[in-house]
Amino acid sequence: MDKKQESLTSSEGQKVMETKSPMNPEYVRQRRLIHVVKDNIIALLLVILVIFVGITQKNFFSFANLINTVSNLTPRFIIALGVSGCLIIRGTDLSAGRAVGLAGVVACTLLQRNDYGDKFFGANFAAPETWWYVLGIALFVVFLSMCFGLADGLIIANLKVPPFLATLGMQTVIYGIARVYSNAKPIGGLRSDYTSIATAPIFQVGTFNFKWLFLFAIIGGFIFWFLYNKTRYGKYMYAIGGNENAAEVSGVNVKSSIIRIYMLAGAMYGLAGFLLAAKSGGASVNLGQGYELEAIAACTIGGVSTGGGVGKVSGILLGVLVFELLKTSMQYLGINSDWQQIVQGAVIIIAVAFDVRKYLKRN
Numbered sequence: 001m002d003k004k005q006e007s008l009t010s011s012e013g014q015k016v017m018e019t020k021s022p023m024n025p026e027y028v029r030q031r032r033l034i035h036v037v038k039d040n041i042i043a044l045l046l047v048i049l050v051i052f053v054g055i056t057q058k059n060f061f062s063f064a065n066l067i068n069t070v071s072n073l074t075p076r077f078i079i080a081l082g083v084s085g086c087l088i089i090r091g092t093d094l095s096a097g098r099a100v101g102l103a104g105v106v107a108c109t110l111l112q113r114n115d116y117g118d119k120f121f122g123a124n125f126a127a128p129e130t131w132w133y134v135l136g137i138a139l140f141v142v143f144l145s146m147c148f149g150l151a152d153g154l155i156i157a158n159l160k161v162p163p164f165l166a167t168l169g170m171q172t173v174i175y176g177i178a179r180v181y182s183n184a185k186p187i188g189g190l191r192s193d194y195t196s197i198a199t200a201p202i203f204q205v206g207t208f209n210f211k212w213l214f215l216f217a218i219i220g221g222f223i224f225w226f227l228y229n230k231t232r233y234g235k236y237m238y239a240i241g242g243n244e245n246a247a248e249v250s251g252v253n254v255k256s257s258i259i260r261i262y263m264l265a266g267a268m269y270g271l272a273g274f275l276l277a278a279k280s281g282g283a284s285v286n287l288g289q290g291y292e293l294e295a296i297a298a299c300t301i302g303g304v305s306t307g308g309g310v311g312k313v314s315g316i317l318l319g320v321l322v323f324e325l326l327k328t329s330m331q332y333l334g335i336n337s338d339w340q341q342i343v344q345g346a347v348i349i350i351a352v353a354f355d356v357r358k359y360l361k362r363n
Contacts, residue, residue, distance in 0.1 A: 078275070081221070082265035083292065089244075093163070102174050107141050110137050116188075116189030138271070141270045146270065186282060194278050213279065236252045300352055302322075304316060
């Protein structure tokens, strides 16, 4: 090889090295794009599916379908907010769905119409026909669910029971309590001032009705964003998820933080159950069944890591929206409900598997 060829080869090699240099802005942007695609591959595939269904199926992108999707999304977003804190500290909460069901059943038994023929507490029970009574029941079921969250937190923080097992056991306990309390009977005949919380609009713009249900989701999202980004609660939560031992050494009260996180999660399940029962016009012990898995999947799709220490409220909302649109897409495509369950289960497994791979890569 002569000097001219050596010079040319050296020059080409130098150009390749400069192109792939971390100091090259274009190379950095390309690498970031690749990482974004890899980290959100499930969400991107589901978005492609939604676009395909929107193009091929009439009325999928209609305003009515959008409002229906948002209405279904709202209670699930509230549940996912509760679950997210548990995931960020490397825990989980499998009792979420049953807590939602118990809250809904209790609320319905106390908020039936006074003239309803099959009242749970009998004809002699006459509840006050006032808004403050409805508010009181809402606070009661939130408090009730918070107590189960407290129990989960105490068991996990003090007894060192793995979150999976602790919340799996609590799931069965809550379900049993709901069955005993309601005699496993569906509860209906709800008061209009209760159901209107989920159906009545605050204001109307054209054909769009901004419901009270939407307001609860917006307020919940803002509160969690503030907690996660602007308070010690969030700072300690991310520290525990990143490295629990290091957080404890640095002065974080790990036990107290874990208990508070599970208590807040329980409160969100109670609120979701209260709203979901109002939206459905009734409740049974199976209300909310499986919602904990949907919430976990939505969180992982939205970037909340089961490996701990990572998660944003905006990502949670995106994950819930994408998962809800997946279900709506399958309905528009006419897929059998049994197959829909199979697909949803597969998405949950794949989403968690991808998240675990990301966690292993980081470590």
